[in-house]
Amino acid sequence: MALSISAAALLGIIVAVLLKGGYVRFGSMLACSLFGFTLAATGLSPLINNGLASLGRLVSSL
Numbered sequence: 558m559a560l561s562i563s564a565a566a567l568l569g570i571i572v573a574v575l576l577k578g579g580y581v582r583f584g585s586m587l588a589c590s591l592f593g594f595t596l597a598a599t600g601l602s603p604l605i606n607n608g609l610a611s612l613g614r615l616v617s618s619l
Contacts, residue, residue, distance in 0.1 A: 564609075564613075572586060
């Protein structure tokens with residue numbers, strides 16, 4: 558739970574910096590976000606969650 562909140566906060570900061578810096582436009586960010594929410598509702602969701610959890614364990618073990 559703490560890892561997911563930290564990851565969400567970090568991603569929020571990264572998106573804010575990219576938007577403010579002009580590297581990413583708002584429309585592109587919105588399209589990627591909507592695609593992510595759509596992908597989360599599919600059968601690939603458990604696979605993606607397991608992959609991210611494994612990546613988190615790998616990073617924390619370093």
